[in-house]
Amino acid sequence: MIGVRKAFEEIHQYGVNISTHLFKQSDPKTFNTETKLILENNPEGVVLAPFFLRESKEFIEELMKRNIPYVFIDSNLNECCKLSFIGQNSFQSGTLAAKLLDYSVPAEASILILHFAKQLDNMNHLVQREKGFYEYFSKNRPESKRKLITREIADPTSEESQNVIKTLLQTNPEILGIFVTNSQVYYLANILEELNLTNIRVIGHDLINENISFLKKGIVDFLICQRPEEQGYNAIITLFEHLILKKEVKSENYTSIDIITKENVDYYK
Amino acid sequence: MIGVRKAFEEIHQYGVNISTHLFKQSDPKTFNTETKLILENNPEGVVLAPFFLRESKEFIEELMKRNIPYVFIDSNLNECCKLSFIGQNSFQSGTLAAKLLDYSVPAEASILILHFAKQLDNMNHLVQREKGFYEYFSKNRPESKRKLITREIADPTSEESQNVIKTLLQTNPEILGIFVTNSQVYYLANILEELNLTNIRVIGHDLINENISFLKKGIVDFLICQRPEEQGYNAIITLFEHLILKKEVKSENYTSIDIITKENVDYYK
Known part of the structure; x- marks a missing residue:
């Protein structure tokens, strides 16, 4: 404003x-x-x-x-x-997020793409970011065996959703990078802090206060703004x-x- | 201007x-x-x-x-x-360069800090960048055994200097990251291109045309501007x-x- x-x-x-x-x-x-x-x-x-x-x-x-x-x-x-x-350009910002995680995470580790959104198909810019993210890997790492996992979480405030994420991370310790496609990366950061998962690189969007705080703590590594x-x-x-x-x-x-x-x-x- | x-x-x-x-x-x-x-x-x-x-x-x-x-x-x-x-803030931009290379290069690889400068002690902002670079590692990676190597090259245009760099890279294949402390990173990029060394992450300064060209080719990875x-x-x-x-x-x-x-x-x- x-x-x-x-x-x-x-x-x-x-x-x-x-x-x-x-x-x-x-x-x-x-x-x-x-x-x-x-x-x-x-x-x-x-x-x-x-x-x-x-x-x-x-x-x-x-x-x-x-x-x-x-x-x-x-x-x-x-x-x-x-x-x-x-x-x-949402597609391009997704490509950039992919590059930063590709560089930050060992070649054999998996990367999780998290959408905190209801009705993802109704949210064009998040879909574009995801497309750009995948495009980076298919173009630059065609031979790579790195696993990319995408999950949609409708309501990151609910305990149920948080438990889904916790289980996902605990059962897939090979996930060492996470891309949250919007500004709500702080919900994920909260979970990582609670579980004391300090070796996961995290990237999200937008300089809102909650995100800045986790950036300064070192739980969120990059914010695209x-x-x-x-x-x-x-x-x-x-x-x-x-x-x-x-x-x-x-x-x-x-x-x-x-x-x-x-x-x-x-x-x- | x-x-x-x-x-x-x-x-x-x-x-x-x-x-x-x-x-x-x-x-x-x-x-x-x-x-x-x-x-x-x-x-x-x-x-x-x-x-x-x-x-x-x-x-x-x-x-x-x-x-x-x-x-x-x-x-x-x-x-x-x-x-x-x-x-x-030159010190802080050095710290940022260190973070980007730390994230981009395997933990056991060495990193080279290259000053393309005559009389380095007469050039305060390059000294500050180097200090910030070392500070990042001593603060965030106190246990790390990663080797940081610093070299001063007075004249990157001379064949003699270029040979010094070539020999340094060829005899130290564990160098997988290079930080050039000023805008002359394109001299290094030229050498890397000539030697076809594609697995080295490179960071330099300033958006001058020569640097943009190597950034787009993927030989320079990051420019701090x-x-x-x-x-x-x-x-x-x-x-x-x-x-x-x-x-x-x-x-x-x-x-x-x-x-x-x-x-x-x-x-x-």
Whole structure:
């Protein structure tokens, strides 16, 4: 929201108003409620994180009927007539995660890919990250016998799910690397800390406080990040340039794919 | 220079003039020639990369006599009364390089630290990087028997030096990781390519074209970078704020320590 506010300060003199609507990443219903409210307000343009595939498509169809331009942030849907996408290349960030774990884990060890998500097929950017991850190994290590194991865990807060993960790790001690495909890597870090499993390399996404804390403890090794304030800022400015200045805008605007470790986190801006 | 030009555009309306002086990183004499010219111009403030320790100190003494404030970029000298330092924490970037090689190279392999520099003791930031590198291992791997080997090569362009490196690598096949402490890692990459040594992990500094090319080929694995245009911009603005706006400025302003690989280089801005 810092980037959105910064953009608003620059453009509010043009009579632009911004209203913000938040949804829960764990609940597509909250997404639906907010998109209904947005449509009632009949905005001239929309910036949208198309987090849930199905619900986003319904919303987009309605925007298109009404000729309301929309900019995607965070996650990209290729099949839609968006004005622009601003965010990370999810496939490529998956490839990077694979390289870091490939380098960090002995050649004969197994690697676990963990999705903390309900209805994974509804979450395009996580699917893209997984695809990029597998692509790295099939392209760079075609001869390797390394085992890659993928698991989906709908609710990492439940005791049942946590026990599933614990059993998985205890019965497969050859798993020495874990990639969590979203920002919820701290749930896994909690389990690793509890089990005192210190020899597993862990990589996740996003610089949220819980993750930073496990990064500094050395339980999470790498976090892949982007500069979220840049995303919000660029999305609003893109919409403004299209609607008010009638300028042509870039249809894809990829943000950086940053690697954060314990050693450089304090210098990251 | 992009950052310097951007800063100049913002402040030239205040009647500020900027003159730029370049020196060769391989030749302290060119540094001396330029600092003499600068002193003849008697500027109101100086932005300076104190690349050569002795020559920088002489120059600084003269600036201090004349009460001319100066801002360091790129490399820091702790003992001087600078107005501000803007750049990377060299010690910490050395620590990060050590972590990346520690993770990428088998526990029993040796690691070579290569300085491509004449008179290393005159080059503070390379010394700091090496210190940070060793500190990582002594702190995190106190029990390890891993061998760290440091070599100084005055002139990586000479055939003699290149033969020294070739012999070193061929007689020490247990060296599976190499850290080049500055931007000249491409000289090493050339040798590795020639000898077809594909199983050595290599880390260096700075996104110059020669390095990017070897990064994309997979011969250099990691480059540690900063955003140089940010440095130039911030240095000029800092001096401006001090001299013209009479504002208090921060005495240390560390830039980010970015990790660039083949996988994220195209998204780095």
